[in-house]
Amino acid sequence: MLQDFQPTESYARQLDGQDPLYAFREEFYIPEGTIYLDGNSLGLCSRRAEQSLLLMLESWKQHAIDGWTEGKYPWFYLSEELGARMAALVGAKKEEVVVTGSTTVNLHQLVSTFFRPEGKRTKIVADELNFPSDIYALQSQLRLHGLNPADHLIRVRSRDGRLLDEDDLIHAMTEEVQMVILPTVLYRSGQLLDMERLVKAAHERGILIGFDACHSIGAIPHRFSEWGVDFAFWCTYKYLNSGPGGVAALYVNEKHHGRVPGLAGWFSSRKDKQFDMKHELEHAENAGAFQIGTPHVFSTAPLIGSLEIFAEAGIDRIREKSLRLTRYLMLLIESELAEWGFSIGNPLEDDRRGGHVCLEHDEAVRICKALKAEKVVPDFRAPHVIRLAPVALYTSYHEVWEAVQRLKTIMVEKKYEQYEKVRGVVA
Ligand SMILES: Cc1ncc(COP(=O)(O)O)c(C=O)c1O
Ligand SMILES: Nc1c(O)cccc1C(=O)C[C@H](N)C(=O)O
Structure with a gap:
């Protein structure tokens, strides 16, 4: 080159x-x-992100409450619709991705759903170079389970303060580990981890693995479904250009669809059941189940235009x-x-x-x-x-x-x- x-x-x-x-x-x-x-x-x-945001404002002006089901992009289905459009960027099936929440909230949601400490398996593996918000979230999740993060969050050391070595990460995947959470690309050094190898190693040891894809989404192709990544989450305001506070996204491998969301809300519902207003949740059978409440429509809207650009480029x-x-x-x-x-x-x-x-x-x-x-x-x-x-x-x-x-x-x-x-x- x-x-x-x-x-x-x-x-x-x-x-x-x-x-x-x-x-x-x-x-x-x-x-x-x-x-x-x-x-x-x-x-x-x-310009296209701007246009799609304006289009949503227009839809509010014209349709008021009916904007949930009418207009060019009905708000009720927007999170799933944009998840489906984003799926190609992470190599996932359409129903494995949903646009929702923020990076940190989605991490909380996924850990709440997938971290099930049992018997000897009570630890989470992360790394000492990860973004602080992820570490804070993991520490607080462990505390919610009555576990001390000092012993239960393993932060794999970097040999040079910049990079992680996959051998070290795999070495940390012991019989005491239930889950691994790693970045796809490290926010400081820009190192891209070998996700395929890490997923294989985790699964061979009976461990679930999820990735924070904030620094790779929109910059790098991923093959989450093919590699069998259990779950992932990312923001959209970096390379995806959705604007400050733009709504984030998450991926859950279809083999986990059907799991009860750790943090449930009425937007976790099957779409056709949501307005039955029952107190028994019938959660969606796709990534949509991991939404919680009403979508932030205006902070989602710029993605419509932005993702068009990605589809063309x-x-x-x-x-x-x-x-x-x-x-x-x-x-x-x-x-x-x-x-x-x-x-x-x-x-x-x-x-x-x-x-x-x-x-x-x-x-x-x-x-x-x-x-x-x-x-x-x-x-x-x-x-x-x-x-x-x-x-x-x-x-x-x-x-x-x-x-x-x-x-x-x-x-x-x-x-x-x-x-x-x-x-x-x-x-
Ligand atoms: C790798 C990584 N994880 C998590 C976050 C936190 O994201 P948010 O503040 O949108 O929850 C960021 C950026 O702020 C990040 O770069
Ligand atoms: N999320 C941010 C914010 O709310 C203010 C300023 C910067 C950010 C960032 O996203 C920083 C970024 N995650 C980083 O890699 O450092």
């Missing part, structure tokens, strides 16, 4: 000229003069471009910034890398501030990581080239020294 790499502006233009996804950039609102490399935290607004083409973009960025860093004390913290191999580059530097916090002042938007993750996510649908190769030039100027002119060495409230 990129065998003929050159660090020149004309080479960047040449790559843009060959990019089959280039036109999708026009779909997005790119803040004026800004190179946006933070789509792994909050994706950009697209195709996740395989998106992954291919994303890999080229991150490879290109790494080559530029190597060639342009070699003398400035940066190191690359993400895996270099294509099949181990997610959608962002993890650039490490002792001055990361101040460099991030200087980048923002130069209208390049990265994000900072303590203690020394600058995350740079060129997004296949809206980042051009020229922007990647330009961002590295601006970073080089920041280093040459020591522009970062004018900033305080403290992170922002939201980094």
Whole structure:
């Protein structure tokens, strides 16, 4: 890939000229003069997401209560409908996915449903690099079972503070473990785990396994059904561009359909029974059973337009471009910034890398501030990581080239020294 790499502006233009996804950039609102490399935290607004949100408002104006069953996208079926449309992105059957809740709420729901400590099997395996919200949720779930998280939550150690080794994860899958929860892609280093291998190892040991796919959804194809992943959950506001607070999604393998939801509510019902208003729940026989209450329609609506873009672009083409973009960025860093004390913290191999580059530097916090002042938007993750996510649908190769030039100027002119060495409230 990129065998003929050159660090020149004309080479960047040449790559843009060959990019089959280039036109999708026009779909997005790119803040004026800004190179946006933070789509792994909050994706950009697209015109189609905006239109679908407006369409929902219109539906409220026109149909009032009847909007639940009328209009172009009846609200009562929207979560299932969008789950079905999203299923291709995770390699699942349509009825295995539903759009609902938030990442953390969905994790609570799935652990409430699937964590059944019995006999010796009372532990959950996670890892020490996972996003804090997942760890808090798991700790609180263990407490609800009267179990002490200090002994029952096994956080597998990283050997280098950046990456996880599948051998270590598998080694932790002992006879005391009932469930494993891991990220698909690590939020800081961008490492992509070998899910297929981990699922196989967990199942051989009689353990259930679920994934937090926040950092892979919309960037990487998945094959959840084929691999036999038990369950998964993810947000939609990163690479899927559903907007701040956009409603999340979950996947439950069809072999588990029929399970009673751990956290039930009337939206867990079979659709045809819900308005019978009985006190005995007849839960849906698909992923819809893991919904709880009334869907957040306006926070779901942008996904309608956003998913259309994904259907047109195709996740395989998106992954291919994303890999080229991150490879290109790494080559530029190597060639342009070699003398400035940066190191690359993400895996270099294509099949181990997610959608962002993890650039490490002792001055990361101040460099991030200087980048923002130069209208390049990265994000900072303590203690020394600058995350740079060129997004296949809206980042051009020229922007990647330009961002590295601006970073080089920041280093040459020591522009970062004018900033305080403290992170922002939201980094
Ligand atoms: C990997 C991961 N898990 C969980 C979360 C928490 O998601 P939420 O705040 O939407 O529940 C995030 C992002 O905020 C994340 O990146
Ligand atoms: N969910 C976020 C929020 O509410 C505010 C700011 C950032 C976020 C994020 O999603 C951060 C992201 N999960 C991360 O990988 O760090």
